[in-house]
Amino acid sequence: MSVRAAAPTAIARPAVDQAAAPWRRVSLIAVAGTVLAGIALPWVLTRLDIGDYLITLLILFFMQAVVAQSWNLIMGYGGIYSFAQVALFAVGGWTTAVLASSLGWNPFVAILFSPVIAMIAAIGIGLPTLRLRGVYVVLLTLAFHELARVFTVTGPRFISGGGYGLVSVPTFQFGDVIGERRTIYLYYLAMVIFAIASFVIWRVIHSPLGVAVTALRDSETYAVSRGINQFRVRLILFAISAFFTGLAGGYMTHYNGGISTSVFDFPRLIDLLAMIVIGGWGTFAGPILGAGIIIGLDQYLVAIGDYRALFEGLILAGIAVFAPQGLWPLIRKTYDKYLGPEPPPPPVQADQPIAAAGAADGGG
């Protein structure tokens, strides 16, 4: 401390307690390794026969993970039971679809408006909704979901496209690049969106905002009494969540070359919910893990067809009741137990007289 204080311009900061600052525990090597692996992966995969298919799966994974993470941010961390996530995804998708197909904008420009409009929509929903609690939020957000669905089916023609959605939206074009190389570029674009979203959500979770919202979830009365403006905190969190959801919606629209009203189908919502619940509700890595599991399993579950929804529902209910923490905390615990670094020993004051300790116990 004294060394830093000696420098005239430096501000003396208190030493950060490592245990209380989880964002400091991330190893830079691991992050850099993951990013490099992500960059190198498509070049390896294209050598395989099914490489193209795997890359498209990864793109799907990135986007679903972004939406699941955003939803987890408000549902898991915020404790706000919003079911408007798919509707916000659709708002993002429709924004860029209308701009690109009706006004003929370049997809790369049009997509920049999806997160913004989704955020505005989220603030519009949030203003009446977020002052309320639990059940009321469920109802109003479901109502918004339903209203958005009805509007996209019966709305004006440039939005509804005659009741089925917009089917001829321009796709992303990277100059003249086609085929395999275009898929790789699309992959990079998805990866960048995923990386930015993950980083921002990670920072938000560990920022004062994230701590405030978690405090509100765990004990509203106490958090409010400590001076947290619950409405404002929740609204900001909701807007951040909508931003990335809308961006993912915009990407998927241009990736698929259209958006149909079937995005509002209930199973889509359930898939996302399953990602959060199976991966781990209210954990950072949970939704990412869940997205990987659901998308990975989906390829095998195609074989059982209609039984898929049956099992998905039962698994969802089973995990929610019997293992409400999800898989991620389990993995984390196992890792810490067998492979993780030794945790620092608890501070022990050896020279403390036993009598004093006894007195402290008695006093407590």
Place this chain on the structure above:
Amino acid sequence: MHDTQIVQAVWGGVLFGSVYGLMALGLTLVWGAVRLLNLAHGAIFVVGAYAAYWVVSSLHQPILVALPVGVAAAAAFAYVMHLVFIRPVLGKPGFDNSTLVATVGISISVSAAALLIFNPEYKVVPPVLSGSTIVAGVQITYQGLLVIVTSLALFAIVYLFLTYTRHGMAIRAVSQQMEAASLMSIPVVQTYGLVIAISGALAGLAGVLLSPSFFLNPQSGFNPMIQALIVTIFGGLGSIRGALVAGFVLGVFESFVEVFYGVAWAQPGVFILIIVMLIVRPNGLFGIGEVKRL
């Protein structure tokens, strides 16, 4: 405004209102007593309706036999749901999260199972009473009249049950002060099971009575459940009187919007009404606070 239109709107409104009330009654009962937001209520509705349909179409029994079977099946389903998914988390810290997700999961499984056992086609359950009469140019079906009468009667029965019988008093005691009730040797967990089974029976009855007019497919529980949620919240969560009044208010409102502005505006109109309502009176029409319930 023609007389016909007004009669049409009022008839439709009262019919919808009693339907919504019937669904909302079960929902509000469970919320009031167990503090459980049962998002599987629509699934229970579907279970009752399909059970009745199965009895009629496969066993060739009259609808009067199928009706109690449907109600019993729905009640049994709700009770099993309580045993398997609600009971293990009762009183645990994550009760809200767990039950919310679990009931969503159950409703998905039920509609998937209905899709597998039956098929996605719309089924027709025969009405209990057939025939109709014409009043001022509007067709009044006897089934509709039956639904209205049944709904009102059930509200009365549930009210009397809660007020005067031992089990009813146990339910009220548990909903007001769970710990005190358990100290008075009221079996809390069994009482919860009873409430959920009653609520299931009400949903099943609604399913059997409504399927003739709304048709039946694996997804058809969803809309009535959303409407019931709206009614429940409009009337004040946990309030039985509120569910009755709100059912009729919303039903008549929706029906008038439908008759005078077109079907497309009916649901958005209701949603806008509820949003305004929640801003003005966040606790609902009969806003009972957090303390006094049922």
